[in-house]
Amino acid sequence: MSDLKTNLKRAEKYLARFAQNGVLNHINGQAVPADDGETFTTISPVDLQPLAEVAHGKASDIDKAAQAAAAAFKGWSETDPKDRAAILHRIADGIEARAEEIAFTECMDTGQALRFMSKAAIRSAVNFRFFADKAVEARDGKSLYAPNQLNVTSRKPIGPVGIITPWNTPFMLSTWKIAPAIACGCTVVHKPAEFSPLTARLLIEIAEEAGLPPGVWNLVNGMGEDAGKALTEHPAIKAIGFVGEGATGSHIMRQASATLKRFHFELGGKNPVIVFPDADLERAADAAVFMIYSLNGERCTSSSRLLVHESIYDDFTAKVAKKAKNITVGHPLDPNTTVGPLIHPVHEDKVNSYINLATEEGATIAAGGFKPDGLGKGCYIAPTLFTNATNDMRIAREEIFGPVLTAIPFTDEAHALDMANDTEYGLTGYIWTSDVTRALRFSDALEAGMIWVNSENTRHLPAPFGGAKASGIGRDGGDWSFDFYMETKNIAFAMSDHKIPKLGG
Numbered sequence: 001m002s003d004l005k006t007n008l009k010r011a012e013k014y015l016a017r018f019a020q021n022g023v024l025n026h027i028n029g030q031a032v033p034a035d036d037g038e039t040f041t042t043i044s045p046v047d048l049q050p051l052a053e054v055a056h057g058k059a060s061d062i063d064k065a066a067q068a069a070a071a072a073f074k075g076w077s078e079t080d081p082k083d084r085a086a087i088l089h090r091i092a093d094g095i096e097a098r099a100e101e102i103a104f105t106e107c108m109d110t111g112q113a114l115r116f117m118s119k120a121a122i123r124s125a126v127n128f129r130f131f132a133d134k135a136v137e138a139r140d141g142k143s144l145y146a147p148n149q150l151n152v153t154s155r156k157p158i159g160p161v162g163i164i165t166p167w168n169t170p171f172m173l174s175t176w177k178i179a180p181a182i183a184c185g186c187t188v189v190h191k192p193a194e195f196s197p198l199t200a201r202l203l204i205e206i207a208e209e210a211g212l213p214p215g216v217w218n219l220v221n222g223m224g225e226d227a228g229k230a231l232t233e234h235p236a237i238k239a240i241g242f243v244g245e246g247a248t249g250s251h252i253m254r255q256a257s258a259t260l261k262r263f264h265f266e267l268g269g270k271n272p273v274i275v276f277p278d279a280d281l282e283r284a285a286d287a288a289v290f291m292i293y294s295l296n297g298e299r300c301t302s303s304s305r306l307l308v309h310e311s312i313y314d315d316f317t318a319k320v321a322k323k324a325k326n327i328t329v330g331h332p333l334d335p336n337t338t339v340g341p342l343i344h345p346v347h348e349d350k351v352n353s354y355i356n357l358a359t360e361e362g363a364t365i366a367a368g369g370f371k372p373d374g375l376g377k378g379c380y381i382a383p384t385l386f387t388n389a390t391n392d393m394r395i396a397r398e399e400i401f402g403p404v405l406t407a408i409p410f411t412d413e414a415h416a417l418d419m420a421n422d423t424e425y426g427l428t429g430y431i432w433t434s435d436v437t438r439a440l441r442f443s444d445a446l447e448a449g450m451i452w453v454n455s456e457n458t459r460h461l462p463a464p465f466g467g468a469k470a471s472g473i474g475r476d477g478g479d480w481s482f483d484f485y486m487e488t489k490n491i492a493f494a495m496s497d498h499k500i501p502k503l504g505g
Contacts, residue, residue, distance in 0.1 A: 007333040018052035028068035029214025045111035045341040057220035062230035065218035069160035069187035072215030077185035088132030090210035092125040107332040111341035124175040131183040138184040155486035157185035159238035167193035168298040180481035264474035269427030273303035279432035287456040297403035306407040313409040324367040324383040341378040348379035351402035426468030
C-alpha cells in the first residue's frame with residue numbers, strides 16, 4: 001500500500017464525483033433524485049466534513065422501486081441460470097477492476113482501516129463468483145419415494161425482495177445479501193444505511209455495467225422511519241433481508257406483519273471467547289484481540305466478552321492489554337492504521353457512554369478508554385479493555401459495537417458455560433482449549449448459531465451463517481441463502497392405481 005499522502009490524493013479523486021454530483025437513487029436502470037428533491041448530508045468520520053448530498057427517498061420512491069422490481073421479476077426469473085451466472089461473474093470482474101476505488105471510498109465513508117477494506121472489496125467479488133457458480137443449481141430439489149408415490153421437489157424464486165444493509169462494511173455485506181438473491185432469480189430493492197451510502201451507488205453501477213437488466217436491482221437511500229418503513233410494508237416485496245440491531249428487527253416484523261413477509265435477520269451479539277488454561281494462550285490472545293479490535297470493533301461477530309479461567313486470568317488479560325496498547329489508531333487510509341474512527345459522532349457518544357459506565361459499575365480500564373491525541377475532530381477511540389468485570393454488568397450484557405472488550409474470570413467449565421449462555425444474544429462463540437472432548441461438549445451446549453474452536457472467525461462460504469435467540473432468524477451461506485430467497489414446491493406422482501376413498505356414491 002502507498003503512504004497516507006498518496007492515498008489521500010487518490011481518495012480525493014474518487015470522492016470528487018460524490019461531492020460534485022451527490023448520491024442519487026437508482027430505479028429501473030436510471031439514476032434519479034428523490035421524488036420531492038430532498039437530500040441529506042453524509043459526513044466522513046475521519047474529520048466530520050461533508051462527503052456528499054444524498055437523495056432522501058421516501059414512500060413514493062420505494063413504491064417506484066418496488067414496482068420496477070415487480071415488473072422485472074418475470075423476465076429475470078425466467079432467464080437461463082447460465083446467463084444469470086455469467087452476469088454475476090462480470091459483476092465480480094467489475095468489483096475487482098474497481099477494488100481500490102471501492103476500498104478508498106469505504107474507508108472515508110465508514111472510518112474502516114484500508115488494511116481491512118482492501119480485502120473486503122476482493123471478498124465481495126468472491127461472494128458474487130460463489131453464488132454465480134451456484135445459480136445453475138438454484139432450482140434443484142429432491143426426489144422422495146413413498147409407497148406407490150414419487151415426490152419431486154423444486155424451488156422457484158420468491159419474487160421482489162427488500163434488502164436493508166448496515167453501516168459497518170456496507171459494500172461487502174450488500175454483496176453477501178444481494179448476490180444470492182439475483183443469482184436465484186429474485187429482483188431487489190436495496191436500502192443502504194444512511195451513515196454510509198456511498199459504495200452502494202458504486203455497486204449498482206458495476207452491476208448494470210455488467211449487463212444486469214434495468215429494474216432487477218434498485219437502490220433507494222433514506223431513513224429507517226420513511227424509506228425503510230415503506231419498504232417493509234410494501235405489498236410487492238415478498239421478503240426482507242436485514243442486518244442491524246435487534247430492536248430494529250422487531251420493529252420491521254411489526255411493520256411487515258400485514259403482508260406476511262418472509263424475514264432473514266442478522267442482528268446483534270455479545271459473543272463470548274472462552275479461554276481454558278490448556279489452550280495455546282498466545283494464539284488465543286491474538287485471536288481475541290483480532291476479533292474485537294479489527295474493523296474498529298464494529299462487527300456483529302466480534303468477541304466482545306472475554307471469559308478466562310481464574311488461574312490464568314491476570315496473566316492473560318495483561319497479555320491482551322499489552323497487545324491492545326500497541327495497536328495503531330489513525331487515519332483509515334494510513335497503511336499503518338489498524339483502528340480508524342467510529343462511524344459517526346452519535347455512535348462515538350454511545351461507545352464513550354459505556355466507557356464511563358464501566359468505571360461506575362466498578363470495572364477497571366486496563367487499556368484504552370480515551371480519545372488519542374493528534375487525530376483532529378474524528379470519532380476516534382483507543383482500543384479498550386475492561387477487567388475485574390462481572391457478567392451482570394451492563395458492559396457485559398449490552399452490545400457496545402466498538403473496540404471495547406470486557407474480561408470476566410470463571411472458575412470451572414460449568415461456570416464458563418453458564419456465563420456464556422447468560423445473554424439474550426446467540427450469534428457466535430469462540431472456544432480455546434486443547435481438550436477435544438471438552439471442545440465437543442462445550443460447543444454442543446453453547447447457545448450460538450456459529451462457533452469456532454481454536455480459531456478466530458474464518459468464514460467458509462458454503463457453511464451456514466446466522467444466530468440464535470435475539471441474534472437473528474434464518475441462515476445465509478451456501479444453499480441456505482437460496483432457501484430464503486426461493487419457495488419450495490412439492491409435486492406428488494401416483495405410481496399405481498391405488499384405492500381412492502369414495503364419498504357420496
